[in-house]
Amino acid sequence: MTVVQKSVRGTWEAQDSIELGDDRVLKFHTHKVSDGALVTTATVLLRDGRFLSHRMFTDFSQRLMTAQVRCTEKNVAAQHTEAIAKLAEIKEAVAAHYAKELV
Numbered sequence: 001m002t003v004v005q006k007s008v009r010g011t012w013e014a015q016d017s018i019e020l021g022d023d024r025v026l027k028f029h030t031h032k033v034s035d036g037a038l039v040t041t042a043t044v045l046l047r048d049g050r051f052l053s054h055r056m057f058t059d060f061s062q063r064l065m066t067a068q069v070r071c072t073e074k075n076v077a078a079q080h081t082e083a084i085a086k087l088a089e090i091k092e093a094v095a096a097h098y099a100k101e102l103v
Contacts, residue, residue, distance in 0.1 A: 002016050004076060014030040014031075020094065028064075030065075038065075040065040040066075040083040042064055042083070043062075044059045044060040044061070067079060
């Protein structure tokens, strides 16, 4: 379920979390970055009890989209929806990423 809301900085953001199994969660996040661009990323987090963590340079993380548009609720929701539409493709990339880990 997509959550679109104002961040603590007062800018619009959107988030989705999708359970992948094996204590992994795929998180989509659309937000404004320091250079003013609207960015959507997909990141895998590991669940340990009630906590989620991401191991840099080990766990999957990919910037999916970048746009030089205003950070409005409408633009954030539209870009996030476009990224979520690629869910099957992202899940394949995640599977390939962790398959390399087993080799």
